[in-house]
């Protein structure tokens with residue numbers, strides 16, 4: 001099954017779930033969703049406050065709507081509200097306005113004023129845009145009338161329900177739509193949808209390792225000449241350990257002790273850069289993007305600043321982010337505490353993700 005814009009993760013939900021919630025929160029007392037083989041499992045998993053019926057979609061939009069109207073026939077309700085699930089950010093106000101108008105006049109079709117000039121392709125003078133609207137969904141109608149329009153249309157094509165209503169029943173009443181009711185069709189629409197649902201998240205991390213003889217000192221994946229190194233099951237890269245915990249924390253994915261247990265022989269003396277790349281992969285699997293990380297290393301000795309340019313490059317490479325999205329700093333504790341006495345090195349980190 002490939003990418004499906006209706007069921008793909010979208011800000012902790014999906015377009016399908018957002019649209020279903022929109023309708024059930026806006027006055028619809030039951031839903032019928034047309035599904036394909038791809039979308040059926042996601043539709044079956046929806047938890048809604050109103051009864052839900054699933055029916056097979058058709059080869060065309062019109063055929064799908066007719067299937068849904070027939071599936072809804074005989075159920076309670078005199079207004080049918082037809083909505084494209086791909087317009088998942090449509091507002092409740094637009095849905096309520098369409099329903100109210102359908103009750104009063106027979107139809108309520110969400111529409112927007114034209115903001116662009118409209119020309120015929122022959123290049124003649126533009127149409128009067130003040131007399132034009134662009135239709136969206138929802139489109140609400142008296143149930144029996146829109147069902148009759150669809151039955152009369154048979155296999156005739158129509159771009160939307162309002163077109164059939166106008167042809168077979170009568171003039172349509174337009175109600176205020178909303179620019180948020182944009183249909184997710186092109187890749188740029190999907191990028192817009194991602195931006196609409198992007199909530200920045202922050203995580204923090206802290207780690208300490210004891211300095212001991214006979215170990216290499218590795219920080220940020222750089223081997224630093226020093227008479228001691230950090231004692232650990234892995235390479236003891238305290239900088240990357242704090243960073244990984246910050247990243248996992250931002251994504252609420254636990255911590256590195258849980259992910260890479262120090263009892264597991266696979267991680268004995270492993271380069272922490274390998275683990276960092278694994279953490280990055282876990283975040284990407286969940287749809288997260290790292291936007292900025294900042295790590296402070298707390299050490300009395302040795303001087304770390306000369307090694308930070310390489311460490312920044314390593315981190316930027318492992319996380320696939322720009323160099324200026326990686327900040328590294330070092331501080332001493334002026335001889336105080338275990339770091340100040342040269343017994344250990346610590347690091348604290350903050351990671352921002354979207």
Ligand code: MG
Pocket residue numbers: 207208209232236237238241
């Ligand atoms: Mg550690």
